[in-house]
Amino acid sequence: MHHFRQALLRMRQGDSDRDIAAARIMGRPKAAQWRRLASEHGWLDPALALPDDEAIAAALGSPRKASTTISSLEAQRERVSGWVEQGVSGTAIHAALKRQHGWAGSYSAVRRLVADIRSQLPPETTCRLDFEPGEAAQVDFGAGPTLVHPDGQPRRTWAFVMTLAHSRHQYVEFVWDQTVATWLGCHRRAFEWFAGVPRRVVIDNAKCAITRACAQDPTVQRAYAECAEGYRFKIDPCPPHDPQKKGIVESGVKYLKGNFLPLRSFRDLTDLNAQARTWVLDEAGVRCHGSTRRSPLALFALEAPLLQALPAQAPDLGTWHRVSVHRDCHVQFERILYSAPFALVGKTLWLRATDAAVALFEDYRHVATHPRGQRAGQRVSVREHLPPEAQAFFGRDRVWCTGQAERIGPACQALVEQLLADRILERLRAAQGVLALLKPYGQARLEAACARALAHGSAHYRTVKTILATGADLRCDTPAPTPAVYGHTRFTRPATELFAELTPTRIPHPQQDLLH
Structure with a gap:
């Protein structure tokens, strides 16, 4: 539009089409066409005011020419439009058309039709979320390298990443699983790493944190709710299928995979975590962040005093599980048996497991507490839990x-x-x-x-x-009287008397001495 206004201004000053083309405003044919159009609207008169951009655009009309090419998939446009709105890829649409509708065309026709449909859809808009210092942290898991597990088998590791939303400073820990106990332990070590607690933790809908995902009323894991209460932070789960709400940590996980893991070797999980901590402090923490244009550690120095203080005594984090009392008065947890009162046989209890102990609850009533078993098959029993006859x-x-x-x-x-x-x-x-x-x-x-x-x-x-x-x-039995005749036995001789009669020259024979 600027070029048309400049050309019109020069035409009012008396410049020819050749002069306008020499000034590289537009070519001579286009200048001639624009001169005729301006003359029709009376815009060449220097005494009149220049028209505004809207009037010029209306006079020029649409710059695009209507396409006269009709797609070979025009009959399937409505069906393909529905698939595009559902987010189906072009290759999947091409395969479905061949499989379900017998279409024999090329993928290029599908690609052109999909591009035309998407051009007519309203554009997707977004906005960047800003966070105050100490306001929020975002948490996510990412796939890590495969290492040899202590049981001797190769197993994939998982990277737990917590990123402070304001400074972008990270806590990274590689673990073997994504269980509730691992999730809680990683949170504790992350808060100790930052020496503070953010007021809000933005998470995904992982099963270790959210038992029922919902945009309005999600259900939080009982153990994770106790963790949030103990550390005084609020849980903020993302709506289902909307991971962009925690895009900061998503980018952090991507940065970890692209800049830390490649071209490195790790002996074991301990070595992997040691290298990750060094990388966070020496490389990731001092880089110029693409969004903040500051280094994460420099911003963290300003954010750290605004984090909530750690509790004076660390909360006792435990995981909750539903268990049944079997007929032998024991419940089973992780292949270890723990006794429960015999009156509860057949009932379902809540089991709360920490690193050191296992506690049993009937709803809210505490039933028993045992030390945590150490090996599979172990039986941890209290004799008073058994029936009276068994006791x-x-x-x-x-x-x-x-x-x-x-x-x-x-x-x-x-x-x-x-x-x-x-x-x-x-x-x-x-x-x-x-x-x-x-x-x-x-x-x-x-x-x-x-x-x-x-x-x-x-x-x-x-x-x-x-x-x-x-x-x-x-009865008081008395011994029977012994006759006097049996007072001295005839055939009983003491050994001294027996061996005294033996002469030194004769060797005694046992059988002969017995007969004698």
Whole structure:
């Protein structure tokens, strides 16, 4: 439009079309055409005011010529328009037309039609979000390199990235998984890295943070809600399918993948994280950021005092899980069994797991707390959680039997110790049976029965029970009198007398001495 106004001004001054073309304003044919059009509108009169741009544009009309070429896909325009509005790519549209509608044309025809349809759609607009110092941080996961896991198998790592929205300073940590426990631990270490907490954390709708994604009413993981409460920050999940709301950290993850990971080698996860921390401080933190035109560390020096202070005592971060109490009075978590009161068998409880302990809750009521198990298959039990009969069964061990027998009397203690000392047969139940006779017969009779059984050399449960059942422990038996004739045995000689008769020259023979 500027060229047309300049040409019209020179025409009013008396310049010819050749002069206008020499000034490189427009060519002679175009100048001649513009002179005729200006003359028709009376714009060549120097006494009149120059027309405005809108009047000139209306006189010139549309500069584009209508295309006379009709696309071979014109019959499919409506269908293709629907696919384009849904975000389907051109190659997928071309394949669908060939597969579903038998179209044999080239991809170029599809590309031209898609371009024409998109040119008629309203343009996409966006706006940049600005954040005050200490206002927000954005968090995201990105794929990392494949390393050898401690179990010996190669496994992909994941990069946890938290970026302060104002300064663009980052915290980067590579982890093996994206579990809730890992998510919470990364948040704790990130806040300690920044030595402060932002007022708001913008996240994606990952399952470790959001259990139900929704633009208006998302449901937050119970453990993550406790983390936010403990560190005093607000959780701000992005609407579903709208990752641009956290575009700062998205760009940070892309920058990490493009500038840190290539052309580097890592021994293990520890070496990977050590190199990442050095890269953040020595390279990423001192670069001139493309958006702020300042280095992240320089801006972080201004933002750090405006972050919220860390709590005096770090919150006890734990993960919540739904578990069922099995018939053996135990719940299972990560292949480790933890006991629960027998009255809760068949019910579903909440289990809260931290690094050191596991706690069980029935709704809001605390049920039990156990130390965290260390190996798969381990059984962490409290005897009081078992039914009374099971507690009695497991409580009557060897130590219990020995203590009970000692309180009854020395004879009972000797008999029980003899039962438990058997090196061939396990006789714990026999000892328990002997002690069970205390209730129906009393302490005195049981002690007397044990003494009588020991006197007869029959330390058995059935012997003690028979003595008590027949009342033999109540009889006072006296030994039968021995006749005087048996006072001296005829064939019994002491060894001194036997060997005194032997002469030194004779070698004694055992059988001959016995006959003699």
